Structure formats: structure tokens, C-alpha cells
Amino acid sequence: MDSFLQKLKRLDAYPKVNEDFYKRTLSGGVVTLVAAVVMLLLFISETRSYFHSATETKLIVDTSRGERLRVNFDIAFPSIPCTLLSVDTTDISGEQHHDIRHDIEKRRLDSHGNVIEARKEGIGGAKIERPLQKHGGRLDKGEEYCGTCYGAEESDEQCCNSCEEVREAYKKKGWALTNPDLIDQCTREDFVERVKTQQGEGCSVHGFLDVSKVAGNFHFAPGKGFYESNVDVPELSVLNGGFNITHKINKLSFGTEFPGVVNPLDGAQWTQPASDGTYQYFIKVVPTIYTDIKGKKIHSNQFSVTEHFRDGNVRPKPQPGVFFFYDFSPIKVIFTEENRSLLHYLTNLCAIVGGVFTVSGIIDSFIYHGQKALTKKMELGKYR
Numbered sequence: 001m002d003s004f005l006q007k008l009k010r011l012d013a014y015p016k017v018n019e020d021f022y023k024r025t026l027s028g029g030v031v032t033l034v035a036a037v038v039m040l041l042l043f044i045s046e047t048r049s050y051f052h053s054a055t056e057t058k059l060i061v062d063t064s065r066g067e068r069l070r071v072n073f074d075i076a077f078p079s080i081p082c083t084l085l086s087v088d089t090t091d092i093s094g095e096q097h098h099d100i101r102h103d104i105e106k107r108r109l110d111s112h113g114n115v116i117e118a119r120k121e122g123i124g125g126a127k128i129e130r131p132l133q134k135h136g137g138r139l140d141k142g143e144e145y146c147g148t149c150y151g152a153e154e155s156d157e158q159c160c161n162s163c164e165e166v167r168e169a170y171k172k173k174g175w176a177l178t179n180p181d182l183i184d185q186c187t188r189e190d191f192v193e194r195v196k197t198q199q200g201e202g203c204s205v206h207g208f209l210d211v212s213k214v215a216g217n218f219h220f221a222p223g224k225g226f227y228e229s230n231v232d233v234p235e236l237s238v239l240n241g242g243f244n245i246t247h248k249i250n251k252l253s254f255g256t257e258f259p260g261v262v263n264p265l266d267g268a269q270w271t272q273p274a275s276d277g278t279y280q281y282f283i284k285v286v287p288t289i290y291t292d293i294k295g296k297k298i299h300s301n302q303f304s305v306t307e308h309f310r311d312g313n314v315r316p317k318p319q320p321g322v323f324f325f326y327d328f329s330p331i332k333v334i335f336t337e338e339n340r341s342l343l344h345y346l347t348n349l350c351a352i353v354g355g356v357f358t359v360s361g362i363i364d365s366f367i368y369h370g371q372k373a374l375t376k377k378m379e380l381g382k383y384r
Contacts, residue, residue, distance in 0.1 A: 033358035049346040053127060053293045053337040055260070062287050062332035067213040069285075069301070074206035074251040075322070079244035080222045081198035082106045082205075085175045089209060091216025102208035111200060160185065206251070213328065220247075221321035235246045243320045245279055246272045253300035254326075258290035258335070264305055269276055276320050277312035281305055283326040286333055293337040302333065 077085060085106075086099040108116040146159035152169035153160075160166045163186035170176070209218055222243040248269040253261075270279060283305045290298040303326075310318045 015022070023092065025105065025371075027371065028364050029368070031360050031364040035356050039353060043349065046345065046348050046352060050340050053339055057337045058334040058336070060332050060334060062328070062330055063076050064213075064332075069211050069213045070255055071209040072209070072217060072251060072253045073249075075220065076109065076113070076202065076204040076248045076250065077107060077222075078111075078202035078248075079246055080203055081195065082108050082203035082224045083198050083199045084243075085203050087205070087209070087218065087219055088221060089211055089216065089218040091212055091214050093212060093214050093216075095212055095216075100209065103209070104205060107204040107206075109202035109204055111202075114200065114203070117202065134254065145357060148371070150183065158319070184298070187257050207311070215325075215327040216358045217325040218321055219321050219323040221319060223241055236271060243318055244272050245275055245276065245322055246270065247279075247322055252304055252324075254285050254298045255288075256298055257286070258298045258300050259292075260335075261288075261302060269339065270307075273309075278310040278318040278321055278323060280310065280323045280325060281307045282308070283324060284329055286329045286331065288333045288335065290335045291337060294298070 006298045023058070064207065088096070088224040089100065089112060110116055133235045145161060147165075148160045149158060149166055149169040152166070154169070154172070160169055163183060166185055166378045167182055168210070211218065222245065248267075249265045250267070251263070252265040253263045257263075265281070272279075283303050286302045286304075288300050288302050290300060292298070312318060312320065
């Protein structure tokens with residue numbers, strides 16, 4: 001047994017030195033103190049990293065099909081009234097939606113950007129079209145206008161060319177005009193009145209769009225209902241000078257947001273130069289899946305963007321507005337939150353202690369032997 005213990009003793013890689021042979025120095029104390037502080041700081045840093053999850057990134061080919069995309073936006077137009085502003089979407093599959101109103105809220109802004117009124121009925125207003133003729137068609141150019149009285153005519157020659165004339169015709173019949181929004185004359189007059197009332201105002205719109213996950217665009221177009229109808233309305237002649245599409249994007253994102261996401265257009269602002277035109281954003285959407293530490297998956301998207309302004313002083317004249325053209329990357333990014341293992345944490349702690357101890361020993365040895373050599377030379381008289 002003693003023989004075995006003696007053999008085991010010879011395997012000791014850490015031979016002990018009698019304390020009588022130790023020599024403590026001032027430089028050694030300073031190096032020890034600095035090494036202890038460094039160890040403590042690295043220990044704290046490593047411990048904090050251990051208790052915070054790390055995020056692993058992986059790239060795969062996006063093979064998903066038939067999905068929908070939610071576009072969240074909050075955009076302010078300081079020089080376009082809400083009545084004239086519409087939202088449209090279209091994609092390469094042929095799906096189109098014009099003057100979208102659901103899931104969108106408009107806020108009228110004064111010249112200082114303060115909110116005048118907020119309504120959740122969507123943006124835009126009733127489109128002003130060519131007046132409805134008595135015979136059921138729309139007024140053609142050069143044709144004399146004779147509006148319908150909606151069944152309240154007293155003779156075949158009677159015309160109702162204004163909302164008030166329709167009301168009078170109904171009153172004579174003893175009928176009640178319960179829904180003026182269905183009367184063409186009332187709708188047209190209301191549109192003109194609202195445009196005149198909101199002149200000089202701005203509009204802030206926010207909400208979301210639900211679109212197919214294929215390449216397409218959505219855009220904010222001022223005055224679309226007025227210009228597409230090709231109607232000559234003298235009261236709205238002020239609009240012929242063009243539109244100021246200056247805008248500020250408070251928020252624009254695709255899908256549900258996840259921790260650490262960066263939306264490059266948040267807070268972006270553009271001021272229109274002297275001439276009107278079309279401002280275009282070309283967006284590349286990158287599908288993203290974020291899995292948190294509890295295993296909950298968030299299906300979202302990131303995107304990159306470039307911008308371009310088309311001057312309106314060209315032929316054919318582009319439609320004024322702000323257009324967002326989006327396309328999808330074939331690569332999907334997967335972020336996964338993971339906790340670091342305890343074994344990895346302990347290994348790093350050992351590396352910190354051992355590494356700092358070894359380096360500090362080398363530095364102390366260099367200082368000690370350097371001082372010793374210098375002292376010996378001074379004793380020999382080489383340095384006076």
C-alpha cells in the first residue's frame with residue numbers, strides 16, 4: 001500500500017515549495033491585483049452572457065405557398081386632404097383592390113400637423129363621377145344634363161339637377177329622403193363641399209392591408225376618384241395645379257414584429273421638390289421565422305428598400321402618389337433563441353481563470369527577472 005501511495009505521489013504535477021523559499025515583491029503584488037480585477041470583470045461578463053439567451057441564425061429556401069402578407073403602415077401626408085386620398089393594391093396574380101376602406105383609420109391634420117378629426121371608416125370619400133342622366137346613363141361630353149328625380153318626377157320632361165331639387169320632388173310626393181348618400185346629386189355636392197372645406201389640410205392614415213404573398217404594390221394616390229371620372233367641376237379647379245406628395249413614414253412593417261427587428265423606413269421623411277410626380281419605394285421582403293426561448297414561433301418578415309422619384313413634367317404624365325413595390329426573397333431567415341449550456345459556461349470560466357493566471361505569471365516573471373538583472377548590473381558599476 002505504501003509503495004502505491006509513493007508512486008501516486010510521484011505523479012503530482014503541482015510540487016509544493018517551502019514557504020521559506022518564497023520571495024514576495026511589490027511588482028508581483030501589483031500584477032496579482034490587476035489579474036484579480038481582470039478575472040472578476042471577465043467572470044461577471046461571462047455570467048451575464050450565460051443568463052442571456054443567444055440567437056442562432058440559419059438560412060433556408062422558402063418553400064411556403066398560398067400564404068397571406070399583412071402590411072402595417074402609419075403615414076402622414078401634410079398637404080393632401082383625407083377626402084382626396086385613396087389606397088389601392090394590385091399584384092402580379094391580377095388581384096386588385098381600389099379605394100380600400102376597411103382596417104384603415106384616417107386623421108385630418110391642420111397646417112401644424114395637429115389632429116383635427118379621427119375616423120375609422122377608412123380613407124377617401126365617395127368618388128365623383130360623371131353626372132347620372134335621367135335615362136340612366138352618365139353624362140357624355142357635349143350632352144345637356146338632365147338629372148333623374150328617382151321616380152318622383154311629375155312629368156317626363158322634369159329634371160332634378162341638384163340635391164335640393166330631388167328633395168323638393170320627394171316632398172311633393174310625400175316621400176321621405178332617408179338616404180341621401182344614394183342620390184347622385186347629393187353625393188357629388190357633398191364631395192365638392194368636403195374638398196373645399198378640407199383645402200389646406202393634411203391627412204395621416206394608419207392601419208393594415210392583407211395581400212397575397214406574391215409580388216405586387218400598394219399605393220396612396222391623391223385625387224384618383226376625381227381624375228379617373230374625367231369630370232369638369234369648376235369648384236375643384238384648384239386641384240389642376242397638381243398635388244404635393246410630401247410624406248413621412250412613421251411606421252411600415254410586414255407581418256408581426258419580433259425582438260431585434262429593424263424596419264428601415266420607420267421615421268423616413270421625403271419633401272417634394274417644386275414639381276409634382278410619383279415617389280416610388282422598391283422593397284425586397286425577406287420571410288423570417290423567430291423562435292423565442294420558450295419555443296414560440298413568430299412568422300414575420302424583414303425588408304430592404306431603395307427609392308426613386310419620377311418627375312411629373314414628362315409624357316405620359318405619371319399618376320401622382322406614393323407607391324410601394326414589393327417582391328419576395330427566395331431565402332427564408334430563421335432566428336432561434338437558445339440558452340448556453342452549463343458545461344460551456346464552466347469551460348469558459350476555467351479558461352478565464354487559467355488564461356489570466358498564466359499570462360499574469362509570465363508578466364510577473366518578466367518584470368522580476370528584468371529588475372533583478374538591472375540591479376545586478378548596477379551593483380557591478382555598469383550603471384551609475
